[in-house]
Amino acid sequence: MRYSKEHKQETHARIVRKAAVRLREKGAHGVGVADLMKEAGLTHGGFYAHFESRDALVIEAFAYAMDRSIEHWRKIAEQTAPDKRLAAIVESYLTPAHRDDPGHGCAITSLGAEVARESPKTRKAFAAKVEQLIDLMAEQIPGVPRKAARKQAASLLATMMGTLVLARIAGNGEFSDEILQAGRDVALGRAAKPLPKKPAAKKNAVKTAAARH
Template structure:
């Protein structure tokens, strides 16, 4: 019986983290209260503290999980630079821009993460480091450390491009930012 309870608690915790990840990316960390987050997970507010010490604890766990998921996605890409080109085109697509709840946590939450507590910043730093390592390994498979600076530039360019495109009210201009971002990122890779 205790094993079931422990497994059930872990599944419930994971459901809260996944639902909160979508909600945070869609509405922002500050725009998502505990009651909404728990409702999204199909639970009552009272259940929250059985899983997390505070909202800040949840945020740190969500950021870590979101970035782990993003890093795992690199395994589904084609090998090397071809996979990185595919990633750039998908990342800088209207679909990614228009669906922040299912997209990259960096593009959706970076400004808020910068104002979060240390645990969230640490979770983000660890995840971002893993993403940069994945990009660097694709840019220079024989010597990823040599491509770290380029990986930082490429990742920053991609995140900023999506953020700028999301902020524009004119659809044509927003699409132009994405198209130019793809060209810039592919040129930067070379």
């Protein structure tokens, strides 16, 4: 039976969506192609009609999951006052609900360690999405030069993700909640205090003047 182009595109998208959830739940090597195809209602043999290789599916699934995070954060920013956007992103990220639902959460915390051991092509694709997240966060830091804003955003993102990883390791009890709260406190403190501009010109002028004497 021949299927329409639209049907094939819908099937392809369904496989990617299913893979994005399962990969975040079980890891990049915890789910087989046969299992993914079965869950999508397809046979194993139909896989190569949609993807060149398993790596190709993994890259698409990673990208899909990361795009959902970017879309979610952008929506939060659009619905929040400019001076509270960064804090709102932190608050939405470091929650028990996010901790307990890795399949629909941040792909970096679920798959980051594994991606570091994947092919250069996979790492490059993943890194590009991480950079998009950092750029999006940097956009929410007003009155700070872009380079400094990116530096602060990268530091904040690392804090958030490290907190979530530790909280998941600790389970979902009191200790895990304590880790989440500690991470929120630190991250929100950073979100509320943009890095000051460096008075580079003045500093250089002082050094030049001192060198003349």
